[in-house]
Amino acid sequence: MxxxxxxxxxxxxxxxxxxxxxxxxxxxxxxxxxxxxxxxxxxxxxxxxxxxxxxxxxxxxxxxxxxxxxxxxxxxxxxxxxxxxxETTVVVAARDHVFSVADEVTPADLADETLVRPDDDLVGWDDAPGEPFAGGPVSTTADAVDLVAAGIGVVLLPQSVARLHHRRGLVARPVTDAPGSxxxxxxxxxxxxxxxxxxxxxxRGRTAGSSRGRGTPPATPGAGGDASGRQRPRTSQQQPTRRGGTPPRARGTGPRRRRTR
Known part of the structure; x- marks a missing residue:
């Protein structure tokens, strides 16, 4: 077995x-x-x-x-x-909130808002402006969003988390100068x-050739290369050839053809 x-x-x-x-x-x-x-x-x-x-x-x-x-x-x-x-921090509010007509919100704009902060707070803005929600502990982000959807205050969330909890009756706006997640x-x-x-x-975006892990591809011999991929030095017997496969004649060797007028 x-x-x-x-x-x-x-x-x-x-x-x-x-x-x-x-x-x-x-x-x-x-x-x-x-x-x-x-x-x-x-x-x-x-x-x-x-x-x-x-x-x-x-x-x-x-x-x-x-x-x-x-x-x-x-x-x-x-x-x-x-x-x-x-990640950018956004404020999530009800769709009929004044924040819905703004492109972004400043910390000063939050000062008069009821701020719902769940126990699993993902932003970590300890001195965020606003009046803390006084209705007792809020366990999760989902619970906080429920309160906001019911018209009770606003909540600060990382942008991707706000997308996960998006609802028809809510809007999310970026908060300038807020700490990110x-x-x-x-x-x-x-x-x-x-x-x-x-x-x-x-x-980190390394290519396969520059990777340091197990997926690094083995070096392959190239034209004129050895098993390690390095170029072999050219010996005296290895001379470049002309088209047709015949090596060029070295200068100063062999008979010269006399020009005729």
Whole structure:
């Protein structure tokens, strides 16, 4: 009887290939990186696992994934991380709110608003302007959006998360001078291997030839090259040939034909 891998841990079985697992938080779209992976390492299955932002770091450290695309900050003592991009912060409000006619909102515009801040806050703007919602704790972003849709206050979210929770009766507008939410690629420092390096290279945009991971293509002999791809030096017997395959005659050798008038 063949063994089945523990679904909570990455890796394969003695009879099958290793599965490379990528943890992602909601709002992240890694499709372009996954396409490149499948082109370069078609023999290595890749599994995408969506995890809640509050759980991403713990699950990565517990071995549930080889790498994670998550939101900073993370514990740099155990994890290595490469910042990828920073998301714009938007304010989500009801469609009949005055913000719906604005192209963008300033922090000063938020000062008189009721600000709903969920326990799983993804923006981390501790001193954001506005009056805190006084109706008790709000557990999740989804709960906060429900309150806003009911006409109770506004909520600050990363732009991609606002898209995930988009509803017909809501609008989202960018907030100028607000802190952004930084997305990063992270992995447990002590478990770094060739496949991890391959994924790092893909995310950073390295070509297959410049990759440092397992997917680096082998050097192929070119015209006049050896097995390492280096050009061989030309010997005295290797002379360029003319069209037709005959080598050119060296200067100063052989009889010359006399010109006639």
């Amino acid at each position: 063949s063994e089945h891998p523990d679904p909570s841990t990455p890796g394969g079985t003695p009879d099958g290939p290793r599965t490379f697992r990528v943890l992602v938080v909601p709002g992240v779209n890694p499709d372009r990186w996954l396409r490149v992976w499948h082109e370069r390492l078609a023999d290595v299955p890749l599994e995408l696992v969506v995890v809640e932002p509050s759980e991403a770091e713990d699950r990565l450290r517990a071995g549930a994934g080889d790498v994670a695309i998550l939101r900073l900050p993370v514990d740099r003592d155990a994890l290595s991380a490469i910042p990828l991009y920073t 930084q997305i990063a690629l992270a992995w447990v420092t002590d478990t770094h291997d060739d496949l991890t390096e391959e994924f790092i290279g893909i995310v």
